[in-house]
Amino acid sequence: MEIVKTENLSKYYTDGTIVKAVDGVNLTLKKGEFTALVGPSGSGKTTLLNLIGGIDKPSEGKVFIDGQEISLMPEKKLAKFRLHKLGFVFQSFNLIPVLTAYENVELILLFQGVPKNERRERVMRIFKELGIEELADRTPSKMSGGQQQRVAIARAIVHTPSLVLADEPTANLDSENAIAIVELMKKMSEEKGITFLIATHDSRVFERTRRIIKIIDGKIHED
Amino acid sequence: MYKVAWRNLWRNKRRTILTISAIAFSVLVLIFMLSIESGTYEYTKDYATKIWNGKARIFKKGYFQKETITKSFTVDKKLKKLLESTSFSWCKRIDGYGLVSFGDKTYGASISGIEPEREISAISKKIREGKYINSTGQVLVGWRLAKNLKVKVGDKIAILVQGRDGSLGAKLLEITGIFKTGVLDLDRGKVITTLEDADELFSMGGRVTTVVLYSKTRDFDKKLNSLEKKLPPELELVTWQKMMPELLEMIEFDRAGAYIMYLILIMIVAFGLLNTLYMSTFERRKELAVLRAIGLTKGEVRALILKESFFLALLGTITGILISLPVVIYFVKHPIKVGGKMAEFFESLLFAPLMPALLSWKIFAGVSVIIFIFAIIMAIFPGIRVTREELSQQLRFEK
Known part of the structure; x- marks a missing residue:
């Protein structure tokens, strides 16, 4: 089952000359795939993640998620679709600083309008699965980078999305934490059937993925 | 989202407390000034109407448009009963014009006949020399007129008038008192005698030109309407607003000036609030972008900023009200007194030389609503600005 499908996806920027950040990408990701999107800085990884x-x-082309074309969706509908x-995992974690780990995930x-009791049950379940129960009452400022990224993963998967997009999720982490985070995402992908697309140039990440898509100058170079 | 908005406020405690203090101070200033202003206007209305004119008067139809002694009426039993059925204080008067002479000096003057014991104006309290009248043959004179005529208490002045029937009326009356009201027209041109003497002078035959009404009740206008409906058709009611349009205009003019100042004050607070909201919003641009990325719409992000502004306004307003309440109550009990030349200036404008505060929930509610409206308006701008940018630019995914 296809979760992501792009057709001739392109993004151009005009800065005196036309810069092709993403250039005619045709890509398909199946349910539960754990994929790394690799390439040098400025190769278009982030732009492709943003488009997906x-x-x-997009300047041209189409993006389908779960069979729905999102490239033409109005802003409000798109926000609700997301x-x-x-689910999103960012390089700098991007948790809401004024909320506790529990509240960040609960958000x-x-x-989504999930009732309170169900929210509590689902958040605690995901905390248990990720082994971060003891972080529930801590605010981001009282957590290490690795702990914050675990909470960010919990936030990205608590609602069991079709697709999680992670942009350099290990860039701010030490080796031990980086490996732990990738393993955690992989485990969630396998157990919950969530598709992961991870933009990275960290070998500790792409060594652990089943599929590697290499992008150079906005084009898929290897798959 | 209320939880997020509330906690966001306390990220920068000093900034939030300063903003709340600025709002609270403005609420205090606005409530205090509006309370003093409204209290002074209310007091002035009472003060000015109490000097001579009363809150309303009954005239024969047409008299108010053209004051003539021929347009007079009798306070018969029926009218008296009607007047006594109201809660108003009332008294009869004869008002006419004539000449006042002493020695070789003659001046034109407005001559009024009053019932000294029933008179409801404050004229008895405005006697600067001598005493109030209590029987026929006596007269009160305004201090400027007395100065012009070069008369003093005890002197006898001659009054010459044309009566209701066209005949000439003349009397020699003894000055028992000289009054000073601060109102130029009264001080320069008013002579007051008893109703009996005025009746003889103007050949009124028991008729009067006016009945003066006074009351301090708040529902005066409503009661007046009810009285007006019951009056005989040949009579009409004229309120102080029609009799003293200059006072009403003065109040309106004064109020307009004050409103400009209030608006400036509100704008200062509004821009302070705008500054706080802009700063707190823009230092969280990425965080707000993350909220959008994970599923909030632009409108929901704007609503979050609106909620923060709501909390700031709420805290500022509540603090302001709590500070204002004892201040206003103090000035209700201890009005500001205007003295010396300033008091004379105030009196010449019919303004009371006393400025009490008015404790009114309408002022508190009005100020709170205005501050809230401005707080919400000010929250719209940073909300629009921060959500107008491209989400991808705000997120800066890679760094």
Whole structure:
């Protein structure tokens, strides 16, 4: 079952000359695939993630997530689509600093309108699965980078999305934590059947993925 | 989202407390000034109407448009009963014009006949020399007129008038008192005698030109309407607003000036709030972008900023009200007194030389609503600005 499908996906920027950040990408990701998107800095990894995540609009081409074309969706509908179908893991974790780990993860379910008791049950379950129960009452400032990224993963998967997009999730972590984080994402992908697309140039990450897509100058070079 | 908004406020405690203090101070200033202003206006209305004109008067129809002694009426039993059925204080008067002479000096003056014991104006309290009248043959004179005529208490002045029937009326009356009201027209041109003497002078035959009404009740206008409906058709009611349009205009003018100042004050607070919201919003651009990325719409992000502004306004307003309450109560009990030349200036404008505060929930509620409206308006701008940017630019995914 195809979770992600792009057709001739392109993103151009005009800065005097036309810069092709993503250039005619045709890509398919199946349910539960654990894929690394690799390439040097400026190769277009982040732009491609943004296009697939509906954060950026393509200049040309189409993006289908779970069979739905998102490239032409209006902003409001797209926001709700992301809320239900996508999860994000960022390089700098990006947890809400004023909320505890529990509240950060709960926020997604709160936005989805999940009742309080169910929210509590689902958040605690994911905390247990990720082994971070003891972090529940801590705010981000009282957590290490590795702990914050675990909470960020919990936030990305608590609502069991179709696709998780992770952008350099290990860039700010030491080796031990980086490996642990990749293993954690892999485990979640296998156990929950969630598709992961991880933009990275960290070998500790792509060595552990089943599929590696190499992108250079906005084009898929190897798959 | 209320939880997020509330906690966001306390990220920068000093900034939040300063903003709340600025709002609270503005609420205090606005409530205090509006309370003093409203209290002074209310007091001035009472003060000015109490000097001579009363809150309302009954005239024969047409008299108010053209004051003539021929347009007079009798306070018969029926009218008296009607007046006594109201809660108003009332008294009869005869008002006419004539000449006042002493020695070789003659001046035109407004001559009024009053019932000294029933008179409801404050004229008895405005006697600067001598005493109030209590029987026929006596007269009160405004201090400027007395100065012009070069008369003093005890002197006898001659009054010459044309009566209701066209005949000439003349009397020699003894000055028992000289009054000073601060109102130029009264001080320069008013002579007050008893109703009996005025009746003889103007050949009124028991008729009067006006009945003066006064009351301090708040529902005066409502009661007045009810009285107006019951009046005989040949009579009409004229309120102080029609009799003293200059006072009403003065209040409106004064109020307009004050409103400009209030608006400036509100704008200062509003821009302070805008500054706080802009700063707190822009230092969290990425965080707000993350909220959008994970599923909040632009509108929901704007609503979050709106909630923060709501909390700031709420805390500022509540603090402001709590500080204002004892201040206003103090000035209700201890009005500001205006003295010396300033008091004379105030009196000449019919303004009371006393500025009490008015404790009114309407002022507290009005100020709170205005501050809230401005807080919400100010929250719109950073909300729009921060959500207008491209989400991908805000997120800066790679760094």
